Amino acid sequence: MKYSEMLIPTLKEVPSEAEVVSHQLMLRAGIIRKVAAGVYTFLPLGSRILKKIEAIIREEMNRSGAQELLMPALQPAELWQESGRWGEYGPEMIRLKDRNGRDFCLGPTHEELITEIVRNEIRSYKQLPITLYQIQPKFRDEIRPRFGVMRAREFIMKDAYSFDLDEEGLKVSYQKMFDAYSRILKRCGLEFRAVEASSGLIGGKKSQEFMVIAESGEDIIFYCPKCNYAANIELAQGENKVILEENILPMKKIATPGKSSVEEVANFLNVSPGKLVKTLIYQTEKGLLGVLIPGDRAANETKIALSLDLKELHLLKEEDFTKYNLIPGFVGPIGLNDIKLVADKNVKKMRNFVVGANEKDAHFINTNIDIDFKVESFDDFTFVKLGDLCTNCKVELKEMRGIEVGHVFQLGKKYSEAMKAYFSDQKGELKPFVMGCYGIGVTRLMAAIIEQSHDQYGIIWPFSVAPFQIVILPLLTDSLEQKKRSEKFYHELERLGLEILYDDREVTPGVKFADADLIGIPLQIIIGKKLNQGRVEIKLRKTNEKFEISADDVVKKCREIVQKELEKLGDKSG
Numbered sequence: 231m232k233y234s235e236m237l238i239p240t241l242k243e244v245p246s247e248a249e250v251v252s253h254q255l256m257l258r259a260g261i262i263r264k265v266a267a268g269v270y271t272f273l274p275l276g277s278r279i280l281k282k283i284e285a286i287i288r289e290e291m292n293r294s295g296a297q298e299l300l301m302p303a304l305q306p307a308e309l310w311q312e313s314g315r316w317g318e319y320g321p322e323m324i325r326l327k328d329r330n331g332r333d334f335c336l337g338p339t340h341e342e343l344i345t346e347i348v349r350n351e352i353r354s355y356k357q358l359p360i361t362l363y364q365i366q367p368k369f370r371d372e373i374r375p376r377f378g379v380m381r382a383r384e385f386i387m388k389d390a391y392s393f394d395l396d397e398e399g400l401k402v403s404y405q406k407m408f409d410a411y412s413r414i415l416k417r418c419g420l421e422f423r424a425v426e427a428s429s430g431l432i433g434g435k436k437s438q439e440f441m442v443i444a445e446s447g448e449d450i451i452f453y454c455p456k457c458n459y460a461a462n463i464e465l466a467q468g469e470n471k472v473i474l475e476e477n478i479l480p481m482k483k484i485a486t487p488g489k490s491s492v493e494e495v496a497n498f499l500n501v502s503p504g505k506l507v508k509t510l511i512y513q514t515e516k517g518l519l520g521v522l523i524p525g526d527r528a529a530n531e532t533k534i535a536l537s538l539d540l541k542e543l544h545l546l547k548e549e550d551f552t553k554y555n556l557i558p559g560f561v562g563p564i565g566l567n568d569i570k571l572v573a574d575k576n577v578k579k580m581r582n583f584v585v586g587a588n589e590k591d592a593h594f595i596n597t598n599i600d601i602d603f604k605v606e607s608f609d610d611f612t613f614v615k616l617g618d619l620c621t622n623c624k625v626e627l628k629e630m631r632g633i634e635v636g637h638v639f640q641l642g643k644k645y646s647e648a649m650k651a652y653f654s655d656q657k658g659e660l661k662p663f664v665m666g667c668y669g670i671g672v673t674r675l676m677a678a679i680i681e682q683s684h685d686q687y688g689i690i691w692p693f694s695v696a697p698f699q700i701v702i703l704p705l706l707t708d709s710l711e712q713k714k715r716s717e718k719f720y721h722e723l724e725r726l727g728l729e730i731l732y733d734d735r736e737v738t739p740g741v742k743f744a745d746a747d748l749i750g751i752p753l754q755i756i757i758g759k760k761l762n763q764g765r766v767e768i769k770l771r772k773t774n775e776k777f778e779i780s781a782d783d784v785v786k787k788c789r790e791i792v793q794k795e796l797e798k799l800g801d802k803s804g
């Protein structure tokens with residue numbers, strides 16, 4: 231393409247609305263423009279990049295045996311009512327009525343729709359397994375759309391769904407998708423990690439997230455530097471460093487006037503917060519629940535709900551405390567007769583700890599489980615924190631930030647059973663399909679690549695997803711020689727199948743350099759004064775290295791570089 235004929239509205243200033251680098255650079259490089267909060271247009275450059283990323287995804291999906299289809303964004307409410315999610319999904323779902331008053335939504339995901347297709351079209355085990363995928367827009371009415379396309383209300387997603395005879399088959403289909411995702415992210419030039427994750431509203435047993443490692447990431451991941459263990463903070467498990475055994479002391483009630491928070495009590499007693507045990511009272515569909523956790527840890531409600539199989543879990547409101555004879559700030563496990571008590575596994579190791587005495591201005595010290603009170607069970611009910619050890623190899627866990635770009639789930643029979651999607655097996659018996667689902671945020675992936683690959687001058691696209699692989703920059707606009715040579719390079723390189731942006735604009739060299747760096751074309755051919763000695767420069771955007779080479783070698787050299795760089799990314803098509 232000739233630059234002068236293309237719409238690339240670059241901006242010099244950093245737009246004030248953009249908080250993260252990828253958002254700033256996508257606006258500045260003329261890749262996107264905002265239409266409404268969380269709603270964006272992809273301008274020609276952005277559209278080219280999207281097509282490149284989508285092509286990689288398609289190739290790897292097809293290589294894994296998945297088949298592409300295209301489902302509508304507009305979905306009837308009846309399907310969501312069948313699965314039960316019409317009620318479960320909150321205000322994130324964009325709902326609308328047609329002219330006849332019939333309810334619809336704009337699909338935030340497509341489990342219901344794909345299950346409807348498969349239950350109608352697939353009858354026999356002979357047609358299984360099958361994995362279907364699509365690349366199309368999704369809608370989620372985010373409470374706070376932000377970070378540009380990273381948390382948008384309309385975004386492009388690749389979603390795939392696998393259907394198998396049984397759990398064994400699901401594991402095979404899941405692994406194929408997992409491997410395809412790994413290849414996709416590698417080809418996009420990304421440093422990433424697959425981590426254990428919570429299934430949330432989608433449901434199912436096992437799920438893993440693909441995290442692109444980036445400082446600006448919204449997700450916190452804990453990982454073990456020794457083994458492969460990595461998990462989202464919601465699910466990450468670790469264990470306390472070994473606590474020295476202490477002799478068990480007799481429990482004693484002491485006055486703690488006006489001291490109710492962990493910090494106040496710890497300061498007052500001159501002990502560390504880790505010496506206290508908090509008793510949190512939750513309201514659940516199964517009645518009140520008391521959860522004991524160490525004073526220096528935070529309760530993890532995802533883990534509590536999963537462990538105890540609870541659908542509802544809310545901290546008891548302070549105004550409701552008196553109803554149950556509880557005293558805010560002084561609740562403790564002793565004397566809580568009608569409340570089911572469970573404890574975080576870290577409490578099991580604690581000796582002689584401090585708890586509330588269930589009376590105003592008093593705590594017990596030297597409290598011990600099984601001596602002073604009992605709990606029904608122990609499990610992991612808290613968030614890990616730095617200093618915790620890997621449960622496998624007892625090495626200290628490390629923390630990093632990441633951007634979730636993909637999520638794979640083993641759904642099992644959740645949707646097929648709810649929606650009565652059955653096939654007949656070898657014996658002619660009807661069985662529910664065993665499902666998996668797999669998503670990649672395509673537009674988010676674009677932002678994640680920029681978060682990981684940029685410098686102070688702009689974006690640095692990996693060759694595999696760059697809108698153009700090479701930009702030709704003749705510096706003197708009035709030099710006929712430079713113009714002729716640029717056009718020659720342009721045509722020869724395009725003939726080789728390379729993607730070229732030829733900057734034929736009548737602007738200063740400074741503007742051309744700045745724009746080329748900003749929009750991040752990975753290879754630059756700079757044609758300047760030395761052309762009359764038969765020399766030109768080529769520059770690698772990634773390292774900002776410049777080489778002077780003979781003008782006669784440019785085409786050959788550029789082709790070599792592009793091929794080599796694509797091969798490094800694991801792209802066989804380059």
Ligand SMILES: [Zn+2]
Binds near residue numbers: 456457459623624625
């Ligand atoms: Zn480990």
